[in-house]
Each structure stands twice: as structure tokens, then as C-alpha cells.
Amino acid sequence: MRLSRSFLPTLKENPAEAQIVSHRLMLRAGLIRQTASGIYAWLPAGLKVLRNISQIVREEQDRIGAQEVLMPTLQSADLWKRSGRYDAYGPEMLRIQDRHKRELLYGPTNEEMITDLFGQAVKSYKDLPQMLYHIQWKFRDEVRPRFGVMRGREFLMKDAYSFDLDYDSAVATYRRMLLAYLRTFQRLGVRAVPMRADTGPIGGELSHEFLILAPTGESGVFYDAALEEQDWLDEPVNVEDPKALDVFYKRVTTPYAATDEMHDTAAWDAVPEDRRREGRGVEVGHIFHFGTKYTQSMDVTVSGPEGTPVYPEMGSYGIGVSRLAGAIIEASHDDAGIIWPDAVAPFRAVIVNLKVGDETCDAMCEQIYNTNTEAFLYDDRTDRAGAKFADADLMGHPWQIVVGPRSAKEGRVELKRRATGERKEVSVEDALALVLAD
RNA sequence: CCGGACGUGGCGCAGCCUGGUAGCGCGCGAGUUUUGGGUACUUGAGGCCGCAGGUUCAAAUCCUGCCGUCCGGACCA
Numbered sequence: 001m002r003l004s005r006s007f008l009p010t011l012k013e014n015p016a017e018a019q020i021v022s023h024r025l026m027l028r029a030g031l032i033r034q035t036a037s038g039i040y041a042w043l044p045a046g047l048k049v050l051r052n053i054s055q056i057v058r059e060e061q062d063r064i065g066a067q068e069v070l071m072p073t074l075q076s077a078d079l080w081k082r083s084g085r086y087d088a089y090g091p092e093m094l095r096i097q098d099r100h101k102r103e104l105l106y107g108p109t110n111e112e113m114i115t116d117l118f119g120q121a122v123k124s125y126k127d128l129p130q131m132l133y134h135i136q137w138k139f140r141d142e143v144r145p146r147f148g149v150m151r152g153r154e155f156l157m158k159d160a161y162s163f164d165l166d167y168d169s170a171v172a173t174y175r176r177m178l179l180a181y182l183r184t185f186q187r188l189g190v191r192a193v194p195m196r197a198d199t200g201p202i203g204g205e206l207s208h209e210f211l212i213l214a215p216t217g218e219s220g221v222f223y224d225a226a227l228e229e230q231d232w233l234d235e236p237v238n239v240e241d242p243k244a245l246d247v248f249y250k251r252v253t254t255p256y257a258a259t260d261e262m263h264d265t266a267a268w269d270a271v272p273e274d275r276r277r278e279g280r281g282v283e284v285g286h287i288f289h290f291g292t293k294y295t296q297s298m299d300v301t302v303s304g305p306e307g308t309p310v311y312p313e314m315g316s317y318g319i320g321v322s323r324l325a326g327a328i329i330e331a332s333h334d335d336a337g338i339i340w341p342d343a344v345a346p347f348r349a350v351i352v353n354l355k356v357g358d359e360t361c362d363a364m365c366e367q368i369y370n371t372n373t374e375a376f377l378y379d380d381r382t383d384r385a386g387a388k389f390a391d392a393d394l395m396g397h398p399w400q401i402v403v404g405p406r407s408a409k410e411g412r413v414e415l416k417r418r419a420t421g422e423r424k425e426v427s428v429e430d431a432l433a434l435v436l437a438d
Numbered sequence: 439c440c441g442g443a444c445g446u447g448g449c450g451c452a453g454c455c456u457g458g459u460a461g462c463g464c465g466c467g468a469g470u471u472u473u474g475g476g477u478a479c480u481u482g483a484g485g486c487c488g489c490a491g492g493u494u495c496a497a498a499u500c501c502u503g504c505c506g507u508c509c510g511g512a513c514c515a
Contacts, residue, residue: 286515
């Protein structure tokens with residue numbers, strides 16, 4: 001994309017409405033604009049980030065056999081009356097009427113809808129297990145929206161729902177999902193630590209939330225460093241083998257990890273001091289097994305092996321996609337701006353033309369830009385070098401390819417790595433190889 | 439929902455106390471200048487001062503109500 005023709009409105013100063021760093025940077029880097037309290041428009045670069053996150057989430061869901069669907073944002077109140085949650089859910093649920101005075105709601109979550117869809121189509125235990133997910137906008141009418149997209153009212157979320165014949169099978173599904181989550185966050189370039197979560201009235205131990213360490217997090221977190229050292233992408237576990245899943249699960253859940261409300265100081269003291277990590281965390285994912293709660297309340301059954309009806313065991317698994325955009329920035333920025341992890345950056349690199357109008361510079365920039373117009377943002381504006389550098393740092397492109405008359409004559413560019421600040425002069429070929437390497 | 443603040447060109451703010459019809463910086467347009475980290479100067483455009491009512495000869499300024507937004511807290515399957 002050519003910067004001179006793009007809708008990428010950066011701001012030099014901090015808008016008064018934004019207090020926390022991710023909110024400020026998202027506004028300043030031209031990723032989002034607020035349209036109402038807790039509701040945001042995503043501008044081109046922000047949308048790219050959202051898509052990049054979604055795509056990684058999607059690939060990891062598909063990898064464990066989940067199938068993507070797309071359910072609507074608006075739901076009929078009748079569905080929620082069947083499960084009994086229409087009255088139970090508080091004013092957080094945005095209730096709407098259509099022209100016929102029929103009651104609708106903007107979905108805060110989709111358990112009812114997916115259970116109904118499942119029940120309509122799946123009639124036999126032979127069709128189990130099933131795992132479905134979608135990536136869709138949701139709305140919760142928070143009393144007090146804050147922190148930009150991290151706690152907005154409208155937000156993009158991936159939620160998956162699983163249906164298993166029995167508890168053991170549901171446990172295996174849960175563990176597969178746990179692995180998928182660990183892989184997803186690692187690929188996104190952040191470390192999200194799984195922590196045992198309160199299962200509330202349903203009980204059981206199958207509930208984990210994933211938190212990214214960031215000073216603005218809503219909960220205090222304590223965990224063993226072992227959890228951030230593991231390379232989950234290299235995890236050899238065979239997800240079809242329950243025994244292997246068991247070993248994997250133990251390894252994930254054995255090291256200490258807890259939020260402040262579940263914190264156990266005795267267990268914490270047992271963690272070697274140099275491995276203790278403590279701070280604040282932002283919840284970016286939550287996986288939860290809730291058994292037959294919805295299949296029972298909505299009376300959805302399949303025929304079991306004996307021919308009698310069975311209530312499938314369910315779980316739900318969420319990832320806050322739009323919240324992640326903010327959380328990643330919270331975890332990865334400096335005074336100059338955002339430092340995007342490679343996998344989620346809107347552009348791989350910005351090409352900074354220091355002297356627009358200079359034949360050599362223009363030609364070299366065009367040559368580089370044309371190798372991949374999707375991956376590159378070409379700063380072809382006539383601004384001064386300083387302004388371009390400042391914007392480049394602010395927007396946080398992983399690489400900056402600086403083309404100036406000094407080195408362009410020799411066919412070389414200056415390549416800067418945003419994360420480390422390291423710069424070196426290299427040939428165009430070497431720059432392209434480095435930047436586009438995967 | 440409780441408590442606290444704020445709404446003045448695109449952004450950041452001053453003016454309000456002590457009413458007299460709006461100002462600064464940044465940004466934007468034109469020009470000169472500069473040419474590797476937000477250059478300097480000249481010039482120009484841009485505002486029913488959140489909305490409604492009231493007081494007054496006169497309201498951005500005083501009074502009342504409403505709306506919006508932010509901060510802290512409570513809340514956040």
C-alpha cells in the first residue's frame with residue numbers, strides 16, 4: 001500500500017480520551033477510531049491486524065478438527081427463553097425489538113444457538129464428536145467500557161463449541177483445545193499463560209483462562225517461568241492418543257499458575273524464587289467444559305449406542321480477537337510506538353523513501369515495493385525524514401527499509417529491525433530475503 | 439450503578455472566576471527554505487464554544503435541565 005494514497009491517519013499527539021498505552025497507540029497509529037463508548041471502527045491497518053489474528057486462530061482451530069461456521073449477531077429471544085437465560089442474563093444483554101415487536105437480542109455469546117443448530121442436525125452418537133467455531137462480533141452492554149478495545153462493548157471473538165458423547169471424550173477434546181490455544185498464542189508472538197479458572201456452580205477442574213502479562217491487566221497473576229519457556233509448536237503430542245494427551249495435560253497444569261483470586265501462597269512459596277513470575281494479566285482466552293448444561297436445558301439429545309437418548313457433553317472455548325489486538329500492544333511497545341510481532345503486523349515492512357523525487361531513490365523504492373505490494377507499506381510522502389521515521393516507529397512495522405540517496409547509489413538500503421532497533425546496510429536482495437523470510 | 443472530572447476548528451489546550459460576540463500550539467492549503475529522526479519563516483482556510491431553556495441591553499463565560507465522553511470503584515459466563 002502506498003502511504004500517500006492510504007487511509008492511515010496517524011496522530012502526533014495523544015487524544016485526551018485515551019489513557020492506557022494500547023488505546024493511545026491504536027488511535028495514534030491510525031488503527032481504530034471510536035464511534036461511541038466502547039464501540040470502534042477498524043481502519044485499514046487495524047483491520048489487517050484483526051484479520052491476521054483471526055487467520056492464525058482459524059488455522060489452529062482447523063488443525064484440531066474444528067469446523068468454521070458463521071452465526072448471526074442478532075438472535076431471537078425465544079432461543080434464550082428455552083435455556084432460561086433470557087431472564088437470567090442481566091442488562092448486559094442488548095435487547096432489541098423488530099418492527100413486529102418481536103424480541104431480538106444482539107448476541108453476547110452463542111451457546112443456545114449452536115446447541116439448537118447441533119440438535120437440529122445431529123441425531124446419532126455416531127456423528128460425535130463435533131466441534132464448531134465462528135469468529136463473529138458480539139455485544140455486551142458493559143456498564144463502564146474502558147481501556148479501548150480491551151474492554152469495549154462490541155468485540156470480535158472466536159468461540160468454539162464442542163459436543164462429545166461422554167465425559168472422557170469431552171476431556172480429550174478439552175485437552176486438544178488447550179494445546180491449540182497454546183500454539184495459537186505462541187504463533188501470535190505473545191505468551192499467554194493458562195491458569196486454572198473458577199468453574200462456578202458447575203464445578204470440576206476443566207476451566208482455564210489464558211492471560212497475557214501486561215501492567216494494565218485486570219487480574220494479578222503468579223506463575224512458574226516453566227510455562228513460558230516451553231515451545232508448544234514443537235510439541236510432539238499425538239492428539240488422537242488419550243494417554244499422550246494425559247501426559248501433555250499434566251505437563252501444562254503441573255507448574256504453578258494462578259490469578260490473584262485463586263492464589264495459593266503456600267504452593268507459590270514452593271516455586272524456586274528465580275522461576276517466579278508475577279504481575280498483572282489480561283485475559284485473552286478461556287476454555288470451559290460445562291457438561292450437559294445446555295443440552296439438558298434445551299433438551300437436545302442424540303441416540304446413544306443402546307438406542308436411548310443421550311445428552312451430549314459440551315464445552316466452549318473463546319478467544320478475544322479484538323481484545324488481543326490491544327493486549328498484544330500492551331505487551332509489546334516502547335516510547336516511540338507499537339512493536340508488532342511479525343505474525344500480526346499489518347505490514348511486514350515500511351519502505352521509507354527519504355528523498356521522494358530523487359530518481360535513484362524512487363526507482364529503488366518502486367522496485368522493492370513491486371515485489372510485494374501487500375506486505376509492504378511504501379512511504380512515498382514528501383514529508384521530512386524525521387516525520388517518516390517517527391510514523392514508522394509509531395506504526396510498529398517489524399522492519400523498516402530505509403532508502404536514501406547516500407546508499408541508494410550503491411544499490412544498498414538501511415534495514416532496521418523495529419524490535420531491537422538494530423540497523424545495518426545491506427543490498428536490496430538481502431533486505432528482501434530477510435524481510436520476507438518466514 | 440456509586441464517586442470524580444471534562445465537553446471551545448481535525449488533535450492538544452487557553453479564555454469562563456470578574457458577561458461585551460473567540461485565541462494559542464500542532465495538523466491542513468499556498469509559497470520560500472530545509473533535506474537522514476516530527477526544519478524555519480511568510481501567508482491562508484477552518485469554530486451555530488455539546489444541546490435545550492432561563493437571567494441580561496448583551497452569554498463560551500452566570501443559572502437549570504438534558505446529552506455525550508473520560509477516570510476510579512463495583513461489575514466483567
